[in-house]
Amino acid sequence: VSKLRYSGSISLDGFAAGPDQSPEHPLGVGGRALHTxxxxxxxxxxxxxxxxxxxxxxxxxxxMGRNMFGGGPGPWGEDPWQGxxxxxxxxxxxxxxxxxxxxxxxxxxxxxxxxxxxxxxxAARAQAEEAAGxxxxxxxxxxxxxxxxxxxxxxxEILLHLVPIFLGAGVRLFDDQAFATISLAQVFVVxxxxxxHLKYRVLR
Ligand SMILES: NC(=O)c1ccc[n+]([C@@H]2O[C@H](COP(=O)([O-])OP(=O)(O)OC[C@H]3O[C@@H](n4cnc5c(N)ncnc54)[C@H](OP(=O)(O)O)[C@@H]3O)[C@@H](O)[C@H]2O)c1
Numbered sequence: 080v081s082k083l084r085y086s087g088s089i090s091l092d093g094f095a096a097g098p099d100q101s102p103e104h105p106l107g108v109g110g111r112a113l114h115t116x117x118x119x120x121x122x123x124x125x126x127x128x129x130x131x132x133x134x135x136x137x138x139x140x141x142x143m144g145r146n147m148f149g150g151g152p153g154p155w156g157e158d159p160w161q162g163x164x165x166x167x168x169x170x171x172x173x174x175x176x177x178x179x180x181x182x183x184x185x186x187x188x189x190x191x192x193x194x195x196x197x198x199x200x201x202a203a204r205a206q207a208e209e210a211a212g213x214x215x216x217x218x219x220x221x222x223x224x225x226x227x228x229x230x231x232x233x234x235x236e237i238l239l240h241l242v243p244i245f246l247g248a249g250v251r252l253f254d255d256q257a258f259a260t261i262s263l264a265q266v267f268v269v270x271x272x273x274x275x276h277l278k279y280r281v282l283r
Contacts, residue, residue, distance in 0.1 A: 081211060083204060085218040085225045086134075086238035087252070088113040088274075094249040095222035100146060105163055107249045113242050116274035130269055131276065134238065139211025141170055142203050144224035145178040148193065155182045162193065170219075173210040175203045177224055200227055222250045230257040234281050237263070241275045 087095050090113060097107030106113060120131070145152075150160025159182055162168055167188040174193050177200070185193040196203040207216040218225050218234075228234045266278040 081139075081208060081213055082215045082235035083208075083218070083228065083233055084215055084236040084238065085228065085234055086240070087220055087222070087225065088116070088240040088242055089252055090242055090244050090246045090249075092245045092247065093251050093253055094246040095220070095225070095252045097246045097249040105149065107246075109244075109246050110249065112244050113240075113246075116240065116242060116271065119272045120274075130267075134278075137214050138172065138217050139214030140207040140216050141172055141174045142207050142216060142218045142224065142228075143174060143176055144221045145176055145180075146223065147220040148176045148178075154180050161185065162187075167191075173207070175207045175210075177203050200224075200231055200233065204228075204233060222252045226252060226255055226258075229261065229281070230255045232261075232281075232283070236266070236281065237279045239277045239279075241277055242273065 089095055094107075094110075095113070097104065097110035100107045100110075104110065148160070149163045162185075164170075168174075168191040170191045171189050172191065174191060176193055176195050178195050179197060180195075181197050182195045184195065187193070194206065196206060204216065218228060225234075229237070262282040263279040264282055266280050267276070268278075269276040
C-alpha cells in the first residue's frame, strides 16, 4: 500500500534546521551538524545503513517545501533559482515543490523533475501519488511542510534521525498544538554512531 512518509534529521532540542538560512548556511547556522552522521554511516556500512537503504526503496515521488528547493522568499523573478543541487539533482524522481508563487515545471538531468504546486497540501499529495504510480511518496523537508502534513492527519509514517546536538533556535518540527491529539506506534529504534533512528507509524 502506498504511504505518505516523512524522514528527516532532528536535534535533541527539536530543530530540523538552524536559524538564519542563507546561501552560505542552507541548513541554517549550525544545521550542517544535523547530517554529519550520514558520512559516518557511509564509512561504516553498518546494519543501520542497510536498514535505511531498505526503507528508501519503493519510493515513487517526493514532496518538498520551497525553502528546501531554495531561492529565497517571494516571486521567483526573471532568472529563477534552479535548486541547490546543480544540473543533476540527487533525487532522480518527480519532485513536487509547495510554494505560493507559480512557476513552470523544471526538468533536470538524471530524471529529476520539479513541479511547483500552489494549491496546497492535498493537491501536492494527489499529484505526487499519481506520479508515484502506487509506490510511496516521501516528504523530504523542510519542517514547515512536514508538520503541516502531520497536523492535517495526512502522514502515515515518520522516520527521525535524532542527533545529539542542541541548535538552540531554528525551524522546529513538532511545535503545533494539533499534535497533542496524534497517537504514534513505535516501529523501530536503531542505534548508530552519532545518531539514533526512530520510526513511528501514525495511528488513525
Ligand atoms: N533536518 C533535515 O533532515 C532536513 C531535511 C531537509 C531540509 N532541511 C532544511 O530545512 C530548511 C527548510 O525548511 P523550512 O521549514 O524552512 O521550509 P520548507 O518546508 O522547505 O519550505 C517552506 C516554504 O514552502 C512554502 N510552503 C510551505 N507550506 C506551503 C503550503 N501549504 N502551500 C504553499 N506553499 C507552502 C512557503 O514558501 P513561499 O510562500 O515562499 O512559496 C514556505 O515558506 C532548510 O534549511 C533545509 O536545508 C532539513
